[in-house]
Amino acid sequence: MNKKIIRHYLNAQTIMDEQTEKLIDVCIEEVKQYAQFKAVYQQFHLSHQPLMIKEIHFPLESQDLEFYFKDCQECIVIACTLGLSIDRQMKYYEHMDMAKAVVFDAVSNAYLEECCDQYEQSFHLPHHTFRFAPGYGDIPLDWNQIFASILQINKRLGVSLNPSGLLIPMKSMIGLIGIGKDVQKTCLSCIRKDDCELRKGGQRCYVKD
Template identity: 70%
Template sequence: MNKQVIRHYLRAKTLMDAHSEQLIDECIQEVKQIAQFKVVYQLYCLSHQPLMLEEVKLLLDSKDLAFYLQECKQCMIIACTLGVLIDRQMKYYEHLDMSKAVVFDAVSNAYLEECCDAYQKTLGFESYTFRLAPGYGDIPLELNKSFASLLEMNKKLGVSFNDAGLLIPMKSMIGIVGIGQKVKKTCLSCLRKESCELRRGGQRCYVKD
């Protein structure tokens, strides 16, 4: 696993103290051992102005999506999870050792992203955008439930929503990926580069490859 990504989740720019680095190593081994990665995806054709999934006439009311998918005729809706065992272990550490719980959470987030990235690379698409999740920028969070329904997440992955609208298991993710245009996550490719508070402070919301 990329420890730089994990440190990014922990808001650390460089190597951490010896104890924290040891916790990262321990959590990497544990997460890899108990995670049950599952994934499902579906391809859809895109129509523009307004932007929507053609087959199901689902409107994608988002300037960010319109910007990043403007050259794409097709997209992939993808969802994945690390399973319930990660959640159980997370709750265990929250009662036993909050320091380790924080690191375990960061490692789990990084591992979920890494597994999904690796899976996408096996699908054989020559060019595609980075994964855009509901809640990112102006992408409506309500699209999570629409995408989950299209993918039958509950049936295929065992992922549902709690009363607050959060995914259960917690280490689960839904995203949309444009097919046919290569767009990597960089500050220059971001629609909000001129108003980004992180960028002004010399930080990024992502980790360079």
């Protein structure tokens, strides 16, 4: 597992103290033990002006997606989860060892991202954007409800939504990928590059290997 991503979730830019690094190693092994990664996806066609998923006549009202999906004619919607056991272990550590709970949470986030990356690579897409999840940028969180229903994630993955639109188990994700245009996570390719507070401070919102 990429420790740079874990440190990123812990808001650490460099190697941490020895005790924390050992705790990260322990949590990596535990997360791999408890996680039960599952994923589903569905591919759709896009129309433009306005940007819309054709098959379900759903308008993608997002300036971010208008920008990144400009040259894409199709998209994939992915849903994935690490399962309930991760949530149960997280709640246990929140009561017994808060420091470990924080690290366990970061490792779980990184592992979900890594598993979803591997799942995405299995599609062998020639040209595609990176994933965009509801709740990030200007993409509404309530899109989770739409795509959860379409992908039947309750039945197929055992994933539900709370009244706020957050996925349960917590370590679950829905993401959209545009097909037809290569877009990597870089500051120069970002729609917010001119007014990004992180970039002004010499930081990034993503990990670069």
